[in-house]
Amino acid sequence: MPSKHVRITDVAAQAGVSIATVSHVLSGRRPVSESTRRRVQEVIDEMGYRPSAIARSMVTRRTHTVALIIPDITNPFYTAIARGLQDALTPSGYFALVVSTDGDPEIERQAVEHMIARRVDAIGFSGYYKHLRDVEPAVAAGIPVVLLGSRTPRPGVDTVFSDDVGAAALATQHLIDQGYDRIAFITGPAGQGPPSDRVAGYTETLAENGLTAQPELVVRTQFNRDGGRAGMRRLLELATRPRAVICTNDVVAIGAMDTLREAGLRCPGDVAIIGFDDIEAASLVSPPLTTVLIRAREEGAACGRLLLHRLSDDQQQPPQTVMFSATLVRRESA
Amino acid sequence: MPSKHVRITDVAAQAGVSIATVSHVLSGRRPVSESTRRRVQEVIDEMGYRPSAIARSMVTRRTHTVALIIPDITNPFYTAIARGLQDALTPSGYFALVVSTDGDPEIERQAVEHMIARRVDAIGFSGYYKHLRDVEPAVAAGIPVVLLGSRTPRPGVDTVFSDDVGAAALATQHLIDQGYDRIAFITGPAGQGPPSDRVAGYTETLAENGLTAQPELVVRTQFNRDGGRAGMRRLLELATRPRAVICTNDVVAIGAMDTLREAGLRCPGDVAIIGFDDIEAASLVSPPLTTVLIRAREEGAACGRLLLHRLSDDQQQPPQTVMFSATLVRRESA
């Protein structure tokens, strides 16, 4: 493997100057006479010199890199966040490094360690749950961290989240207003973070309307299409099936629709369905999915801005929190 | 920004050994007495020491990182490739670094330079077109490169691609068999790579069936949903509108369906539509989209395997080529 990377010494020798001069024509941090500047630049172009970011980081102790840790790079909701982060970072010359963890807590933990080892300048963390303990090593190492999707402000950590309680309230109230009773909720395996906030918003809104949440109507599965299928299957096994189902995200909702179709049930005729996120597929399914829009790309961008701010501002400001409110997107499934 | 990273010297001092010993308990590349090994390990855990990958790469000249350059991290087809690449890389301890270029040739070029500067060990490149010139600097630097989606074998570069000519033939023949004539094709802006191979397969198959391709029926737009909408709009403006339309990918096909719906036309009743890729949304649209399955995740994995092989094998073997064949997925849009 003849890795023939040109080094700064090669350029310096070829141009007949010191490496300091080469360094300075690149950085412009010191005046260089026009003639040598031109000569050095020529040699650089000729030889195809690309300064090693590794060596540079070694000295500057900056990688100009921000890690984004997400559960699934295949999930459009998270790639939207990644995209938003890039939107915010690129203009400042920072690079977003995306790590996909499959939502496995152990891999999430490792990913943080790995990013510390890589000396990323900052970390955006969006797990399925709020594993604050996972990012603790990063905080200890002095790396700015933004937690995405966590409602509770944490010491030393900035936070970006959507108003999940409000979002679920929107969905629930919409169903109640449409005259639905026996409203079920399909959520994920654990009892923390946005998913539980959504369940909370659902329960609260039910109560406000004089309805009581029935435990059997809240089912826990996986956060994917299969999970949605399984969740709906369990709901249909109930003695009395629900009239409407709120699903913790659109992918799950689409899975739930699969089961409905297989069972020969109509949506929303027999069972109405609402999701969260408004991913692109939401408007494509049949019937088009009524859902609660979560501003993923904006959240990613906000995450980037917070991180950039921490990076440029060395004063230890108190943790910031940015909340995005949700909007109901009325389509035909509910 | 008090970046308090623990260094190897800190650990050595605390454990009362030399840095060489610390290095060796971590790497195991030299015997260390059980007692000191334990003591050092304790200090490492205690202090939360995470060896700097930067410093390590500096001396080993390896980053254990592979760059994947794609047009759009938001496009499920490319994230599937990314996922496949990860599948292949992770077991070997390599890390995939995903770069999104928006399909902008200039950004694609910069991305390659950027990755060279970062000293990635290898590069997977999947542009909209086969900009071999873009990856040329990487080849010159001795960095293994795999071109994804390019049909033509290139000197010094491995290649993974799907049989796009065959895929398009599959789609075209299917339409012809169903009795459709006046078959149009919506493709992207340029005349290279998979898109043009698909057009070629379409044209050839038409010819084989005694039909001639009419230039007005091949329209060029953007590779996204809006492009599909615009392309179909132009097709509908024709004196005689086509009876069937093949779209260069599913996202474009979905855009084309949007226009049909807006125009009050039925699919496949008035105009049949076929796409490529079989992204998740394809089965969700109404009517479900007939499409040609491209094995994106497998292609990504194959890319990873080729790269890993080049990395472990220093002999200069001739360029490898891996082709994946396509499959027609019959649904209802055609």
Place this chain on the structure above:
DNA sequence: ATGAAAGCGCTAACAA
């Protein structure tokens, strides 16, 4: 079984 020291390719302080 362990340590001392060279050096990876840069930036930046210090000299000239």
Place this chain on the structure above:
DNA sequence: TTGTTAGCGCTTTCAT
């Protein structure tokens, strides 16, 4: 305006 040199935090000879 330019050059010399000391590190940045590691791995890896070469000694002991």
